[in-house]
Amino acid sequence: MPALELFCGIGGFAASAAGLDVRIVGALDQSQEALDVYRLNFPAHRTVQTDREKITAEELASFHADFWWLSPPCQPYSVRGARRDxxxxxxxxxxxxxxxFQRIPEERLPTHLALENVEGFSLSRARERLLDLLAGRGYLVREFRLCPTHLGIPSRRPRYYLAASRLPVQEVRIPPSPGRFPLDAYLDPPLSRNIPQELLVPAGIIDRFRDGMRILDASSPDAYTTCFTSGYGRSIMHAGSYLRQGAAVRRFAPEEIARLLHFPDGFCFPPHMPCRVRWRLIGNSLSVVAVRTVLSAFPAFAR
Structure with a gap:
């Protein structure tokens, strides 16, 4: 099935769709840095740097995609933002x-469409408008809320999902959880006692913000991370969890966060990309395992 990624980022949907009957015919984003990561990991996919504020109906229809994936910016709907919608x-x-979308001729519309965003989107005017638009164009819609912890992943990232189709859409089937996977299974092995400087949290920061920092012991079977945001590594609080390593406290490496999101083995960043940019990009991405679960709402992808 030809699919169009309208907010491709670093390739979360592409990773989720691997092994399914999906052929990415277009991966669109405005960020050159995100596209650099995407192209490194999915070199066979057609990527396009474009401003989605200016893309036209003809350009959208020209991809001849039967499935659209949307993961638009979440800041307008985030509970920690101004929620200006x-x-x-x-x-x-x-x-x-x-x-x-309203201007695309009937015969050129995609058969299926799906969207991911923060939970606050479910209360937004944007959602109301989208639902009205989809109903007016003959789509059946199902809405879901799903967090990786429901799937046994030791990382919270609760999200709103919408699945729309001109064909019947089924309930998402969440497989029985085998129990929570241990956090330390997602971590880099400690190669030495020296923590990389960009990961180390200074003692003064810990003393000042300790009460608001979620500092984890990876050996604890109950340890789970809070949601990592694009501000991780820059904002001290409300941007993600921290890890105790010996007597020190460190940030999670971007590659560790990618594993928690269930990006595949071998997923990587350009070698010279700064850690702060990697954090920002992975914080803007999505849970691969959660999206793959949501795709089961479409009979064409269900197994």
Missing amino acids: LADPRARSLTNIMDE
Whole structure:
């Protein structure tokens, strides 16, 4: 099935769709850094750097995609933001796509469409407008809330998902959890006592913010991380968890966060990409295992 990634980022959907009857015909993003990571890991996919605020109905239809994946900016709907919804400039890309979607001729519309966003999207005017638009164009819709912890992953990333189709859409089947996977299974082995400087949290920061920092012991069977955001490595609080290593406290490496999101073995970043950029990009990505579960709502992808 030809699929279009409208907010491809570093390739979360592409990783989720691996092994399914999906052929990526277009992966769109505005960020050159995100596309650099995407191209490194999915070199066979056609990537396009484009401004989604200006993309037209004709351009969207020209991909001849039967499935659209959308993961638009979450800041307009985040509980930690101003929640300006459609008034937020960062909502313009989704607004434009909805405007142009309305102009696409019936015979050129995708059969299926899915969207991922933060839980706050479920209470937004953007959702209301999207639901009205989809209903008006003949789509059946199901909505889900899913967190990786429901699937045994020791990392919280609760998200809202929408699955829309011109064909019947089924309930998402969450497989029985085998229990929570241990956190230390996702971590890099400690190669030495020296923690890389970009990961080390200074003692003064810990003393000042300890009460608001989630510092984990990886050996604890109950350890799980909070949601990693694009501000991780820059913001001290409300951006993700920390790890106790010996007497020190360190940040999670971007590669460790990618494993917690269940990106495949071998997923990598360009070698010269700074750690702070890797954190920002992975914080803007999605849970591969959760998205793969949501795709089971479409009979064409169900196994």
